[in-house]
Amino acid sequence: xxxxLVIDVRGLTKRFGGRTVVDAxxxxxxxxxxxxxxxxxxxxxxTTLRMICGLLIPDAGEGTVLGEDLRTRRSSIKAxxxxxxxxxxxxxxLTIAENLEFFARVHGLDRRRERVAExxxxxxxxxxxxxxxxxxxxxxxxxxxxxxCVLHGPxxxxxxxxxxxxxPQARREFWEQIHGLAAGGMxxxxxxxxxxxxxxxxxxxYIAYGRMLARGSIAEVVAASGLxxxxxxxxxxxxxxxxIEARPGVAMAAPFGTALHVCGPDMAALHEAVAPxxxxxxxxxxxxxxxxxxxxxxxxxxxxxxVVHA
Amino acid sequence: xxxTPLQRIGAMxxxxxxxxxxxxxTVGMMLVMPLMQLMIFGYAIxxxxxxLPMAIERGDNxxxxxxxxxxxxxxxxxxxxxxxxxxxxxxxLLQNGKVQFVVTIPADFGRDLVRGRRPQLLVTADATDPxxxxxxxxxxxxxxxxxLGHDLIGPLGSRAAGPSPVDLVLHRSYNPEGITSHNxxxxxxxxxxxxxxxxxxxxxxxxxxxQGTMENLLATPLRPFEVMVGKIVPYLAxxxxxxxxxxxxxxxxxxxxxxxxxxLLLGATLLFMVTSLGLGFTLSTLAQSQLQAMQMSFxxxxxxxxxxxxxxxxxxxxxxxxTLAEVLPTTHFIRLVRGIMLKGWGIIDALPEMSVLAGMxxxxxxxxxxxxxxxxx
Numbered sequence: 001x002x003x004x005l006v007i008d009v010r011g012l013t014k015r016f017g018g019r020t021v022v023d024a025x026x027x028x029x030x031x032x033x034x035x036x037x038x039x040x041x042x043x044x045x046x047t048t049l050r051m052i053c054g055l056l057i058p059d060a061g062e063g064t065v066l067g068e069d070l071r072t073r074r075s076s077i078k079a080x081x082x083x084x085x086x087x088x089x090x091x092x093x094l095t096i097a098e099n100l101e102f103f104a105r106v107h108g109l110d111r112r113r114e115r116v117a118e119x120x121x122x123x124x125x126x127x128x129x130x131x132x133x134x135x136x137x138x139x140x141x142x143x144x145x146x147x148x149c150v151l152h153g154p155x156x157x158x159x160x161x162x163x164x165x166x167x168p169q170a171r172r173e174f175w176e177q178i179h180g181l182a183a184g185g186m187x188x189x190x191x192x193x194x195x196x197x198x199x200x201x202x203x204x205x206y207i208a209y210g211r212m213l214a215r216g217s218i219a220e221v222v223a224a225s226g227l228x229x230x231x232x233x234x235x236x237x238x239x240x241x242x243x244i245e246a247r248p249g250v251a252m253a254a255p256f257g258t259a260l261h262v263c264g265p266d267m268a269a270l271h272e273a274v275a276p277x278x279x280x281x282x283x284x285x286x287x288x289x290x291x292x293x294x295x296x297x298x299x300x301x302x303x304x305x306x307v308v309h310a
Numbered sequence: 311x312x313x314t315p316l317q318r319i320g321a322m323x324x325x326x327x328x329x330x331x332x333x334x335x336t337v338g339m340m341l342v343m344p345l346m347q348l349m350i351f352g353y354a355i356x357x358x359x360x361x362l363p364m365a366i367e368r369g370d371n372x373x374x375x376x377x378x379x380x381x382x383x384x385x386x387x388x389x390x391x392x393x394x395x396x397x398x399x400x401x402x403l404l405q406n407g408k409v410q411f412v413v414t415i416p417a418d419f420g421r422d423l424v425r426g427r428r429p430q431l432l433v434t435a436d437a438t439d440p441x442x443x444x445x446x447x448x449x450x451x452x453x454x455x456x457x458l459g460h461d462l463i464g465p466l467g468s469r470a471a472g473p474s475p476v477d478l479v480l481h482r483s484y485n486p487e488g489i490t491s492h493n494x495x496x497x498x499x500x501x502x503x504x505x506x507x508x509x510x511x512x513x514x515x516x517x518x519x520x521q522g523t524m525e526n527l528l529a530t531p532l533r534p535f536e537v538m539v540g541k542i543v544p545y546l547a548x549x550x551x552x553x554x555x556x557x558x559x560x561x562x563x564x565x566x567x568x569x570x571x572x573x574l575l576l577g578a579t580l581l582f583m584v585t586s587l588g589l590g591f592t593l594s595t596l597a598q599s600q601l602q603a604m605q606m607s608f609x610x611x612x613x614x615x616x617x618x619x620x621x622x623x624x625x626x627x628x629x630x631x632x633t634l635a636e637v638l639p640t641t642h643f644i645r646l647v648r649g650i651m652l653k654g655w656g657i658i659d660a661l662p663e664m665s666v667l668a669g670m671x672x673x674x675x676x677x678x679x680x681x682x683x684x685x686x687x
Binding site: 053054055075078079081083085087088089090091092103106107 | 522
């Protein structure tokens with residue numbers, strides 16, 4: 001076993017009612033790595049994060065977080081992990097500084113005033129410390145929430161869709177901050193829907209309908225999918241998606257601007273499939289995008305997000 | 311084609327009804343609430359209470375004493391629950407709240423009656439609640455004259471004819487002037503505290519859940535018990551302020567007597583506050599939203615006001631309503647406050663009611679901690 005795995009869980013399973021929301025998920029993340037956690041809505045990302053930070057007890061599975069047993073040492077894990085919820089979870093009716101101070105107290109931090117002042121300065125909010133947290137804009141709320149959950153210097157940072165609804169500029173700054181924290185040795189597990197954010201991660205884990213479908217670096221995940229792609233450009237290329245997708249050997253075809261993206265498991269079969277249009281449209285081999293891979297994986301997985309009554 | 315105002319209103323009504331029906335708790339509450347009010351106002355509350363518990367202290371065994379005894383037992387106003395022989399025993403029953411009246415038939419009652427000496431018949435009433443004692447007292451004098459009317463016949467007939475052959479002496483204990491505020495103000499302490507303590511805690515916890523801050527709290531090393539205690543302490547402080555205001559008002563505005571020890575009242579109040587906070591906490595673990603928490607609190611407060619003996623005499627209610635009232639912490643606290651302030655209860659007198667409250671607190675605390683876990687969902 002690799003000693004440097006700060007998150008090391010196997011077979012995590014959680015059921016709500018008759019629904020298996022997370023089904024035998026394995027996850028291993030090494031210290032200082034940024035792991036992107038991807039998957040469609042309702043795929044079990046939040047539930048998995050909650051199990052890792054001790055907010056939920058798994059129905060099956062085992063593992064350690066920071067060397068502490070996931071099932072029995074939840075209190076110790078909570079003290080060493082920072083968890084940023086999807087919904088803004090700070091107190092809207094407290095000021096920015098009061099919110100930070102509360103979390104400093106809960107974690108029993110020394111030099112409370114200094115730490116809060118430092119955090120405010122890093123946030124660039126020193127002059128606005130007395131403002132109510134509820135009055136902040138989306139981007140600032142997200143930065144404040146991040147500041148609150150790293151205040152106690154956690155070793156692991158769990159972020160649940162932290163950049164949803166945040167503008168591109170704020171998103172970029174946010175990711176710079178994440179990389180800074182990781183460089184300092186913090187391990188980050190971040191769930192997201194954005195492909196460009198997945199590309200900012202050291203590694204990714206893809207979960208759909210509660211099952212882990214792919215793990216590794218982006219190159220590894222793309223290679224493991226065995227997917228090949230053609231990119232077609234020419235007049236009307238973007239309108240051919242439905243016709244080409246119906247051809248044998250084509251997994252999917254999707255317009256990208258004026259171009260057409262065609263994917264399938266076999267390159268020769270792909271060429272054959274697009275042959276009828278090869279006269280007007282120039283097809284060249286391309287590397288499948290992460291999105292292609294994910295949609296392909298998702299279509300192959302069985303949707304169990306709806307309870308089926310036998 | 312644009313919608314008419316009627317169509318638009320219709321859309322709104324349709325949506326509203328759907329949302330209402332989806333919230334089963336609210337619908338249930340809307341149906342149960344009027345039923346509960348019907349039962350309470352229609353059946354439980356009685357301004358002309360009957361079946362009030364009475365003790366007869368009989369120092370005489372003459373035929374007259376026995377027929378007075380029988381006549382009192384025959385009225386629907388009283389239920390003679392105790393028959394005591396030793397002097398002073400009736401007083402003790404009154405003090406503990408076991409009976410509301412003690413009728414003392416003195417020794418040599420029959421002999422004095424026959425001799426025309428107009429013997430005294432002493433009626434001691436627990437007048438902490440003047441409403442409960444008023445009509446009952448005339449019922450006693452009626453019962454006595456009826457009883458004696460049957461017995462004073464033949465040579466004794468002249469005794470019945472003149473002025474009343476017995477001297478009915480009434481002693482209103484604890485509230486001799488029958489001042490209503492002496493009863494209401496201590497009771498108000500119980501009502502004010504149950505309203506604030508239960509409702510505020512129930513709301514404050516559900517608010518955390520509703521706003522999503524609870525998830526954040528639970529992700530920190532805070533343990534459920536710590537969150538609970540942390541939430542309760544500030545409300546305790548508010549309760550103490552309320553207590554001080556009401557006690558000062560009782561003393562200086564309403565001149566309510568304060569017969570018992572103040573520390574005992576403080577102790578009892580603290581116990582009641584913690585019990586109410588525990589109840590509020592338990593409600594909050596059951597409620598899905600602040601609205602539901604609010605409704606649940608009302609569901610508790612309404613019977614607390616009406617059945618606890620605050621607004622209407624407890625003894626005047628039918629048995630089922632009394633049983634229901636026993637379950638409410640407010641009922642026990644009202645007895646404690648009135649007992650300590652008006653009857654001068656000491657720790658020994660207060661112990662039974664305080665143990666009931668402590669038992670309720672233990673139960674509520676257990677349920678609240680069990681229901682409120684350090685996990686989400």
